[in-house]
Amino acid sequence: MSVQSGPQWKARSEMKVLNTDVPRVDGPAKVSGRAKYAHDIRLPGMLHARLLLCPHPAADVELLNVEPAKRIAGVVTAAELADRPDRTIFLGQPLAVVAAETPEAAEDGLRAIEVRYREGGWAVTPEQAAAEDAPRISRRQPNALTERETGNQGRTERALEGADATIDETYVVPVQHHCCLETHGMVVDFDGERARVWPSTQAVTGSRGEVAQALGIPADRVEIVCDYMGGGFGSKFSIGPEGLAACQLATELRRPIHLMLTRTDEFLMGGNRSGGRQRMRAGASLDGKLVALDAEVWRHGGIGRGSNPGQPYIYKAETDSMRIGSVRTNTDANRAMRAPGHPQASFAIESAMDELAYAIGMDPLDFRMRNLEDPVYHRQLNRVADEIGWYDHPNRETPGIPTGGTNVGIGFGVSTWGGGGRRVCVVTVRIDPDGSVTSSAGSQDLGTGVRTYVGSIVAEELGLAVSQVTGRVGHSEYGPANASGGSTTTASLAPAVKDAAHNARVAFSERLAEWLECGPGDVVFANGEVRSGTNERMKLTWSEACSILGSDPIVATGEWQSHLQTSGIHGAQAVKVEVDTETGGLRLVKMVCIQDCGLPLNRMALRSQINGGMIEAIGYGLFEERIIDPWLGVALNANFDDYKLPGSTEMPELVAIIDDDDERQQVIGMAEATIIPGQSAIANAVANACGVRIRSLPLTADKVLMGIQEKA
């Protein structure tokens, strides 16, 4: 490849580093326990802070006196939050904050705060909120609001009448929590002039602006450090009320403040995936066409509006119409959560597709393909069907019936996502005379492996080993970068890294050409050497080449290059489940996910993302559900004991497949898509096993057993 052309990804066959299994460069720091997270930051004079949360879904705060807290041993200050309302509107709304020498003294301080609430009317379930006499949650809008109508409902009605088979069913999804193992929060060190801040964040660049505003100083006096963070999944874009509270304390006290949410606070105010209810009236023809779909979609996002991309989601219906809206409740607002809205939409449409397929006596895999236009899905569904053993499975056109023993079923689902990038990141690659190479980006590594590819893309470009390039992320001084969300990091950042690497190589080639007695375009970087492409005896080791730089290192920057990335991905999943028809208990046997992503950067990290997507879907499908008592308005499972996450013993065999038939030579973000269809495939597998269709997540044993008994 000539250096004169702009940056281009190499052919996959020529790649030495990219598209292989690259162990994370920060693996040793993580496994040794050296990796420091926001939670682990300790500074001289640092205080620990805790928030006071409103224990009612809505209440007038009649009295809030923080003075008694200040008299507690170890407490340094207590304050009402700067913007605290007189009337709260969601369960867990923060009102005040205490700073103390130890976390437990801060908690003692919270208990000493004198506070009197007058509980107002509230609604914590969508049913309560939609009732005639329900208290208004927003002054401006009704609780239940239809926001958008699409299609021609009259035409859909007529098409439904003409369909060979129809269903009219309602599918319900609960509120799911992100459950990052590290809670939200940050450490702020502010001296009145400048601030250094360690947030647990998905947005280093964005945090800088937010903190600057909160502290009332220019952004160039704020330094954000996020070397490691313990999971985000969409919940850690903003510094949130906890970050604002930390800044408020730091401003008042001029002492470093450590404010990490407790696990319970995290459940109450750290965000969630919105729940929802979707009524699907759908019709199919005997030849396997989805001829009509009318959908009524309600999103349940607490005081937020929830998310759902709408129906028929990925599928194509000959006629469709939809009304989509939201019902507000007095609970924490939903936030983005890995593939916002998509798992919800997936559950309704994939369940409905299965129900229709069985209604016309057709193999549900076949029925899917007849209503998916994109041939990529056909290829992917065949791959996962093959791997899961669908073609040898007995119940392909008709679900099984409860045997009294164990029934085995298989189910499917598909996913989609954008995954494209945009122009934000500026990356710097520096080659020093001593041979060291750094690649720096003000992005963040949520655990996906960003730090590794920030280095390894440069290693590939310069013909070096991954260990010869130091990838640096997690620092606001490393240049602007977008927030890591919506699977936009890879396609926004990797092209800028590639561009910087390319520019560094071109600049270095110009400096080396004379030494190698060739033109700059003929300088070849490979196998840790630099040589002339025209005379193979002219070559330098990497350190010899770098020493030529004298005291003048190569510093090159790179920006986003649209042609190095693209968008539009597909995935398919299959699940095999065993249903104990005596108890309703489920055991997942195997789960397969195939995912395309354009050009893979690091296969090992990719498979990890695929596995991680599958497990979040297993949690959503089998266990996870926020429960708030509808009569008392009390959170019943705001902890990891009662809110059940999947553990190692609940894992099936997971098979992560990278779709190498996708030959696009551009990078695309992919993590979101892997979480989308798993729970739908599980529900379909249960129905396939024993004919019991569960239309509300999670698929707990009691629901399955009830369904089995109804059949009997």
Add this chain to the structure above:
Amino acid sequence: MRVLELEVNGDQVEVGAPDHWTLLEVLRYRLGLYGSKQGCDKGDCGACTVLLDGEPVIACLTLAALCEGRRITTIEGLAPAHVRAGGRGPDPVQDAFDRCGALQCGFCQPGMMLSAWALLADNPTPTRGEINAALSGNLCRCTGYTQIVEAVELAIAEATGATPARPHWAKHESTPPKPASVDGREASR
């Protein structure tokens, strides 16, 4: 307040702490050992797992005062212990977790590795079911556990000289044949 005499990672330390403090509080707020994570502070997540006389315990539910006279091992202590025992390079369990890509955010990993380490000390050739059971108290939100279990199996294979079982996904990996190596830390296949 009392002065505790503790043996942490082979060192004798004296530390002043309130009587009711947990071992996790003493480690994280007195001894500067942040490797043991605080994921829930109530015994539900396993992120704070440490070894007490070689047995995994939940440090956030263990009274520090009851740990006097017992051997405490945190994640920071695994590699030095390996070296003290005459081993070379990194601790085999930590190394296997690294090479199998068993982690993403890494927050759960210290606890996870100590649970795995205790299992292998007790039972050098556990079955997959036994591995899953031993790790069942350690929650991981990121990885799906698959690569974690593969890491434990790699550590077992290397200790016993057996070839690790070929993971089920491997047959879908036709290209490329070779993993890249970082500092000689080759990815496990």
